[in-house]
Amino acid sequence: MSRSLRVNQGCIEQVKLALKRNGILSQRALAESAGLSLSTVSNFLTGKPVDHASFVELCQQLAIDCEEIAQLDVAGYSKTKSKLALTALTRITNKHQDWGEAIDVSVFYGRSKELATLGQWIATQRCRLVAILGMGGIGKTAIAAKVAAQVQHEFEYVIWRSLRNAPSLETLLGNLVVFVSEFQETATDMRRLIHHLRSKRCLLILDNMEAILEPGYTGQFRNGYQGYGQLLSVIGETAHSSCLILTSREKPSEIAATEGDKLPVRCLRLSGSLEAAMALLDIKGLVGTDAQKQQLCDHYGSNPLAVKIVATSIQELFDGEIKVFLQQNTFVFNGIRRLLDQQFERLSPLEKSIMYWLAINPEGTTIAKLESNMITVPRTKLLEALEGLRGRSLIEKATPTLLEKQSCCYTQQIMVREYVTELEWHTGEAIAL
Ligand SMILES: Nc1ncnc2c1ncn2[C@@H]1O[C@H](COP(=O)(O)OP(=O)(O)OP(=O)(O)O)[C@@H](O)[C@H]1O
Ligand SMILES: [Mg+2]
Known part of the structure; x- marks a missing residue:
């Protein structure tokens, strides 16, 4: 069954009204807030097929009930049949999800290009392993959660785990196998996991992989955690239909050995996002000209966490006046020093x-x-x-x-x-x- 959806011809006016109701003035504005490409938004608004995850995201942005306006893009499906199938599809895709410690991404700005790339790799090109890399606070966890939410409907199972507390590979495998076997199995070996990744389409997200990497040795796993390297190689190199997204401050060497533009293992190195950083300054209520705000963001490489930390200090110490803070010429302190x-x-x-x-x-x-x-x-x-x-x-x-x-x-x-x-x-x- 195809998972593309289109807006029912009879509902296109309803969608246009929803745009107005939500104060969305252009297709570009909708594309940016949904983190989707302009062509996907244009297809959606004109009743052409778009993938399920994008369809659901756009309905959320417009605050309309997806099942009310959607029609499955399957030849020969009547409106009623398509609605029934869609309800079943929504139920299937929502049933097997365990978001663990994933963060709430209802407040998420910018990064439309990166989200489009990740969406393309995961949903369209069906990459098996996607690593999101970058320095602390740059937004790896946030974008992983955002993209996982956007592509979740492509997968039968979604499971998110943080490696911050360095779980042993055995514990993690046990956890994953129990979940994807629907509590039928308690095996802790890699072969069982791969068996399930082959027979079902699962999305696994492992956050904070640097916690199990050896300090001072680029990309090598800590003593006792080398099995994780094997897990990455097996997931990257074995044929299956699932996807592992990992986030890390450092690149595991197994990824370096298997990644490639045309291969099923890809890396996205995140740098700062000016759009996200400027928006974070605004919601913190800082006072300053656009030039001062940009100067502040540039100083912190538009690192969202650094910008959030400094914005709080500016609020507390300088009543939110960016200009006064810039005059101090002291940029690295407290939380920012700890981060580095x-x-x-x-x-x-x-x-x-x-x-x-x-x-x-x-x-x-x-x-x-x-x-x-x-x-x-x-x-x-x-x-x-x-x-x-x-x-x-x-x-x-x-x-x-x-x-x-x-x-x-x-x-x-x-x-x-x-x-x-x-x-x-x-x-x-x-x-x-
Ligand atoms: N695009 C964004 N829009 C809004 N907030 C963001 C965005 N990106 C990151 N943030 C916020 O910035 C902070 C740091 O982001 P995040 O935790 O994702 O960084 P990280 O790269 O995972 O850091 P670490 O290496 O410490 O795990 C979080 O509070 C997050 O919510
Ligand atoms: Mg993180």
Whole structure:
């Protein structure tokens, strides 16, 4: 049975009225608030078929009952038959869901491009493993929850688990198998899980994978957790119809080995979202011009968590006046320092040294420059450390100058640079090479 839906021809006027009622003035505005492409919204509004998840999302945005206006896009289905089938479909798709500790994403801004990419990978291209990577607070959990909510109707089972408390693989497998076998099995082995992932379409979400990765060793699992690496390889490489979404501050090496633009294993590296950051400033009620708001967001790389933390401080210390806060010229404190501490502590000594080096060379550096200043370090170690820092989103690739056109130039985001500079100042740690 196809899972595409279309608006009944007789209900198109009702949908147009709902647009007005909800103050949605254009197709673009609806596309942005639903996190969907313009063409999906246009198809929806003109009664052409759209996928089930998008249909449900658009109905929610317009506050209309999906079953009232929907018609299954199956040839030969009458309105009544289609309504019955749709009710059954909704029941099936809602029955087997366990959202664990997933966060509420009713307040979610921007990221329409990233959501469209993820939706495409998961629903259309049927990727088996999708990793959402990025630094702390950038919005990995939020976007994973949002996209999972959008594609949930594509799957018979949805299960969300956080790895923050580092459950053993056995515990996790037991948990997943019990759920997808509808409490018929209690096996804790990988083969049973794969059997179920093959015979049903399941969506698994594993949040906070960095909790079981070894600090200082890029992408390797902690002692006792290496089985998780095997789980990722098996899910990525075995033929099945399910999907695992994982979020992590660091990229597991099994993903690095199997990902590819045309392969069923994909990675989305999240950077800041200006749209989300600006919207978060607005809901916190901060006062300032658009330019001041943008300056503030830029300073924190539009990291939603950093922006939320600083907005609270500005509210408390400066009555919400962004201008007064900017005049202080002090950007890294309290919650923001703690956020970066957690990530910095996990670095190897060489990675820390490169971070210090970049902090005092804000124009960025090429590998060749770094090599000539760290002559005692073998090139392979330097490359590994740079890859590790990139994998943790602590350094960025910058546009090289004309002279350095042939090689990559690495730099730090402003908030990270200020943090590292202050750290060096406080601890007296220096480049120990
Ligand atoms: N697009 C968004 N719209 C609104 N709020 C957002 C958005 N993205 C993130 N946030 C908020 O910012 C905060 C940090 O986001 P989130 O927890 O998803 O980050 P994370 O990358 O998962 O961080 P960590 O690495 O610590 O797990 C949360 O309070 C979240 O609700
Ligand atoms: Mg998270």
